[in-house]
Amino acid sequence: MPLKLERQENVPLAGLIAAPFVALAVTLVVGAVMFLAMGQDPVEAFRIYFIDPLGDPYTLQELVVKSCPLLLIGVGLAFCYRANRWNIGAEGQYVVGAVFGSWLALATHGTEAGPWVLPAMLVLGAVGGAAYGLIPAFLRVRFGASEILTSLMLVYVAQLGLDYLVRGPWRDPAGFNFPQSVTFDAVATVPLLFEEGRMHAGIVIALVVVVVATFVLGRTLVGFSIELGGSAPRAAAFAGFDERRVTYGVFAVSGGLAGLAGIIEVAGPIGNLQPSISPGYGFTAIIAAMLGRLHPVGILVSSFILALTYIGGEAAQISLRMPFDVTRVFQGTLLIAILAADVLVRYRIRRVEGVRHA
Amino acid sequence: MLDTVMIGAVLASVVAAATTLLIASLGELVAERAGTLNLGVEGMMIIGAAVGYATAYSSGSLLLGTLAAVLAGMALSLVFATLTIWLAANQVASGLATTILGLGLAGLIGASFVGTRLDAAPALDIPGLSDLPILGKVAFGQDAFVYASVGLLVLVTWGLARTRIGLILRAVGESHAAAHALGHPVRKIRTLAVMFGGACAGLAGAHLSLAYTPFWASDMTAGRGWIALALVVFSAWKPLWLLAGAYLFGAVSILQLHVQGFGLGIPSQLLSSLPYLATVGALVLISAMKRGQGAPASLGVPFVPDR
Numbered sequence: 124m125p126l127k128l129e130r131q132e133n134v135p136l137a138g139l140i141a142a143p144f145v146a147l148a149v150t151l152v153v154g155a156v157m158f159l160a161m162g163q164d165p166v167e168a169f170r171i172y173f174i175d176p177l178g179d180p181y182t183l184q185e186l187v188v189k190s191c192p193l194l195l196i197g198v199g200l201a202f203c204y205r206a207n208r209w210n211i212g213a214e215g216q217y218v219v220g221a222v223f224g225s226w227l228a229l230a231t232h233g234t235e236a237g238p239w240v241l242p243a244m245l246v247l248g249a250v251g252g253a254a255y256g257l258i259p260a261f262l263r264v265r266f267g268a269s270e271i272l273t274s275l276m277l278v279y280v281a282q283l284g285l286d287y288l289v290r291g292p293w294r295d296p297a298g299f300n301f302p303q304s305v306t307f308d309a310v311a312t313v314p315l316l317f318e319e320g321r322m323h324a325g326i327v328i329a330l331v332v333v334v335v336a337t338f339v340l341g342r343t344l345v346g347f348s349i350e351l352g353g354s355a356p357r358a359a360a361f362a363g364f365d366e367r368r369v370t371y372g373v374f375a376v377s378g379g380l381a382g383l384a385g386i387i388e389v390a391g392p393i394g395n396l397q398p399s400i401s402p403g404y405g406f407t408a409i410i411a412a413m414l415g416r417l418h419p420v421g422i423l424v425s426s427f428i429l430a431l432t433y434i435g436g437e438a439a440q441i442s443l444r445m446p447f448d449v450t451r452v453f454q455g456t457l458l459i460a461i462l463a464a465d466v467l468v469r470y471r472i473r474r475v476e477g478v479r480h481a
Numbered sequence: 482m483l484d485t486v487m488i489g490a491v492l493a494s495v496v497a498a499a500t501t502l503l504i505a506s507l508g509e510l511v512a513e514r515a516g517t518l519n520l521g522v523e524g525m526m527i528i529g530a531a532v533g534y535a536t537a538y539s540s541g542s543l544l545l546g547t548l549a550a551v552l553a554g555m556a557l558s559l560v561f562a563t564l565t566i567w568l569a570a571n572q573v574a575s576g577l578a579t580t581i582l583g584l585g586l587a588g589l590i591g592a593s594f595v596g597t598r599l600d601a602a603p604a605l606d607i608p609g610l611s612d613l614p615i616l617g618k619v620a621f622g623q624d625a626f627v628y629a630s631v632g633l634l635v636l637v638t639w640g641l642a643r644t645r646i647g648l649i650l651r652a653v654g655e656s657h658a659a660a661h662a663l664g665h666p667v668r669k670i671r672t673l674a675v676m677f678g679g680a681c682a683g684l685a686g687a688h689l690s691l692a693y694t695p696f697w698a699s700d701m702t703a704g705r706g707w708i709a710l711a712l713v714v715f716s717a718w719k720p721l722w723l724l725a726g727a728y729l730f731g732a733v734s735i736l737q738l739h740v741q742g743f744g745l746g747i748p749s750q751l752l753s754s755l756p757y758l759a760t761v762g763a764l765v766l767i768s769a770m771k772r773g774q775g776a777p778a779s780l781g782v783p784f785v786p787d788r
Contacts, residue, residue, distance in 0.1 A: 161589070209573050262761070268768040271520065271573060272711045272760070279704055279757040287750035406581065413574055446592040448699070451585025455524075458578035459560060466568040470785075 138468035143414055143425070145467070146460035153456045163443060171442055172435035182438075184320040186430045188392055192217070192384040192401070193426035194329045196408035198336045199380030201417040202373040205340065207353035210374055212259065212274030213381040214405025215281035216252040220382020221389040222285055223251025225396045228311035229293060229304055240310045244386055245328075252382015253375045255281065260374035264367045270374075278405070286398050293396060304396040313391035325387035332380065336419040349373060381405060402433060403451075410458045429454065491739065492619040497693050499731025500630045501526075501685045505709035506716070506723050507630075507637050508681020513713055514641060515674035516654035516779040520576025521561050523706025524583020525554040525679045529686025531587035534697045535594055543602050547687045554683020555676050557583050562675040566668050569783040584700070591697040602626065602692035626688040633681070638720040650674060654777035657784040667784050682706065704757065711760045715767050717775035726763070733759050 154172075155165040176182040196213045203210040224244040231240050259274040290302040298305070316322040340346040348364040349372075360366060389400055411429050415422030436450030505526055512519050532553035537546025557579060564575040602624040610621035641647040650670055653660045657667045689705070690697055708730060716722035737752040 157589075211573075211577060262765050262768075266765045266769040268761075268764045269714060272707065272714065272764055275707055276704075276711070276757045276760050280754045283750040283754040287748050290750075291748065406577075409574075409577060410581070446588055448585045448588025448592070451581055451588065453585075455578055455580075455582025455585050458574065458581060459564060462564050462570040462575055462578060463568055466570060470569070 135468070139416060142464040142468050143416070143421075143461060146414070146457060146464045147428070149460040149464070150453060150457045153460075154453060157449070157452060161445065163445070168439065168443060168445075172439050173431060176431060176434045176438060181320065182434055184322050186427065186434055187326060188321050188323065189433050190426040190430035191323075191326050191329050192388050192404040193408045193411045193429055194423060195332060195384035195387070196377075196381045196405060197411035197415060197422040197426055198332055198419050199377030200408055200412040201336070201340070201415070201419065201422060202349060202376045204412060205353050205417050206349045206369050206373045207356075208260075208263075208370055208373050209271045210256065210259065210274050210377050211271055211409060212256075212276075212278045212405070213377060213408055214401060214403065215274070215278035216256045216378040216381035217385035217388075217401055217405050218278075218281040218285050219255040219385070220248035220252030220379075221385035221396065221400055222281075222288065223382065224248035224386030225293075225304065225307075225389055228307045228390065229396075231311065232305055232308055236308075236310060238310055240308070241313065241390065244311060244390060245383060248386025249379040249383040252385060253379035256374040256378015256381070257371060260370050264370050270370075285396070285400070289396050289398050295395075302398050306395045307390055311390060312394065313387055321392060323387075323391040325391050328383070328387065330423075333419040333423055340419065345372070381408075407433075407454055410454055410461075413458060414461050429457075432457075489616075489618050491735065492616070493623070495728065495731045495735045496619060496623060496627055497731075498734050499727040500627050501688050501693060501705055502709050502712060502730055503630045503723060503727035504626070504633060504688060505682045505685035505706060506712040506727060507633050507720060508678035508685075509709055510713050510716065510718060510720060510723060511637060511641070511650070511681075512671075512674045512678035513780055514654045514718060514777055515650050515671045516657060516777055516782065516784070517562075517565060517671050517675050518572045518576065518781045519558065519561050519565075519579070519675055519678055520573060520710065521557065521579025521583065521706075522678070522682050522709050523702055523704065524580035524587075525557045525682035526583075526686040526689070526706045526709075527587040527700070527702045528557050528583045528590075529554040529683030530690035530701060531591040531686075531697060533683070533687035534599065534690040535590055537691055538594055538597060538599055543599075543691055546691055547684065550683045550687035550691075551680045552683070554679040554681070554686065556679070557586075558675050558679020558682070559672075561679075562672045565783065566671045566675070569785050572781050572783070580706070588699050591699060594697045595699075597696065599691065599695040601695040624692045626684075626692050629684070634720060634724055641720065651777070654779055657779045657782070661784070661786055667786070671784070682709075685709070708756065708760050711764055714776075715763045717767065717771055718777065719775070729763075730756060730759065 158165040158168040176186060196217065200210060200213060224247045227240060227244045227247055255277065258277060259270040262268040262273050263270040289304055293304045295303060295305045313323045313325050316324060316326065348359065349369060351359040351362065352364055352366060352369045356366065384404065389396055393400060407429050411422050411426040415425035432450050432453045436447050439445040439449060440447055505522055509519060509522050529550035533546045533550030536549035537543050560582070561575055561579045564570040565572045604622050604624055607621040611617045641651065649665050653665060653667050653670045661667045686702065689701060694701065712723055712726040712730065715726045734756045737755045740747065741749045741752050
């Protein structure tokens with residue numbers, strides 16, 4: 124029974140919204156099979172993984188805290204992916220942002236520096252991430268080197284650089300040789316939103332970014348040039364939009380937001396600089412961006428869902444002794460499912476009469 | 482004295498490091514010449530390493546382990562093929578998904594084997610030749626994977642350039658519409674090419690966990706899949722250049738280890754980052770010189786037959 128795909132000219136909005144939910148359902152089915160294969164009771168595992176975290180006020184806060192970096196990075200990546208530029212090195216830009224911002228925290232450590240420190244750190248973090256993101260952009264524009272591979276290679280370089288700093292010059296001398304910096308001063312720490320819990324001011328920043336990004340992408344000429352450059356590069360060129368400027372712009376925005384996420388995480392929930400400051404946020408945010416349909420509000424929802432896979436993974440690790448890799452399997456399956464579900468939206472599947480090869 | 486034994490040992494480890502890269506990049510080259518950019522090499526390689534190790538450890542047979550690794554890489558490549566070739570999904574995103582899924586599955590499979598060890602795949606000395614000074618052991622006293630990588634290189638070079646299948650595969654990669662109009666089954670050919678890439682990545686993973694470092698560690702591929710992808714660009718899609726690239730990168734990654742051993746006061750992290758920096762440098766250099774020449778014209782473009 125040969126089937127064929129037929130492109131739909133007008134993609135129905137209902138389909139665009141339904142696709143992520145179909146993908147989620149498929150992921151849950153695959154997850155159930157995986158739990159069975161691991162000898163776990165799927166109902167019990169799902170309860171621990173996905174239901175329990177939503178019922179507990181503490182983990183609910185933790186969910187919001189974990190979704191914050193995913194949201195910031197994911198919104199930045201939406202700029203890139205809409206323009207058909209493939210920055211997959213957000214993890215590295217996140218690390219460099221954290222390092223740039225932390226430099227100020229360490230330089231002012233133990234001094235009388237005032238409340239200007241934290242804002243300056245955030246700016247430095249964003250600048251650092253943007254600068255690091257501009258490297259693959261420059262290499263692409265100037266030399267035509269694939270931004271996919273260069274941005275990814277720079278992730279390893281950034282992580283090794285961070286490792287060097289916290290084991291070498293930036294190590295806390297009174298830290299019993301642990302590879303970590305001193306704990307940041309109060310003026311260099313992202314304040315908590317409430318007395319209790321772990322919700323911090325970075326979440327407010329992320330929400331502001333969502334609002335601004337929604338406006339820029341949806342209502343401005345800049346957003347239009349990004350969209351057009353991605354979907355119809357020749358038309359964009361004829362319309363006078365400069366392809367190179369778009370490349371630099373989207374990489375600066377996504378690198379900057381990843382860097383901001385990095386410094387917020389380090390100056391917030393973590394509190395100092397350590398060799399490992401991310402459980403792969405930069406890569407998970409790629410999934411958040413795709414699942415959220417490259418729309419800031421959609422990414423707001425999807426980053427919450429992906430944060431749930433982190434929290435659930437930690438819970439399952441403790442109570443079911445399941446390896447943390449279960450989370451990666453969920454995330455990978457989710458991305459595969461959303462990519463497949465997209466086809467159902469963009470194409471009609473028809474049966475073909477008679478035999479014809481593909 | 483930096484004697485001949487020492488030099489021989491260093492060269493032999495360069496060959497071992499290069500072999501992983503050569504096998505994986507040969508597979509990816511075939512997939513790309515057919516027009517599909519599969520960024521899932523890292524994932525297919527690590528699932529090969531995990532499944533290969535688990536099978537070899539449980540069965541006691543390296544051959545069985547290697548076969549299982551090849552099949553595992555191929556199975557994961559089918560996920561990518563289904564998404565991109567049959568469902569016309571974006572190739573970059575699908576490749577990333579393949580890598581993420583592969584890393585996760587490999588972690589699950591390998592979890593119960595952490596801390597175990599295997600006897601590495603034995604060196605197969607070629608009688609007479611392996612007794613030659615210095616280069617004897619380097620060229621003729623290696624494990625089966627090294628010989629297989631050379632065989633694979635010959636097969637791919639000859640197959641792409643001199644056979645009918647190779648010609649059709651290249652036609653599909655250059656212009657899928659024209660190949661389709663001539664009656665070639667574009668999507669089937671691409672699927673087979675991607676599966677070949679998956680098999681090679683799985684084999685490269687088996688080389689890692691069964692011969693090069695005969696144990697399982699999570700994330701043990703450490704970006705080698707990505708470097709293999711970069712090597713394909715570096716080679717300008719010509720198999721013989723992969724040989725040069727793989728050995729160059731093998732040398733960089735081994736030499737930085739030895740420099741770390743000497744302890745010249747250079748931070749070890751800087752040395753460890755050299756292979757990645759060299760990859761960026763090589764990509765820039767080759768892109769600046771060639772400006773995209775040599776890339777298959779239909780690379781990365783999904784094919785949806787209109788009739």
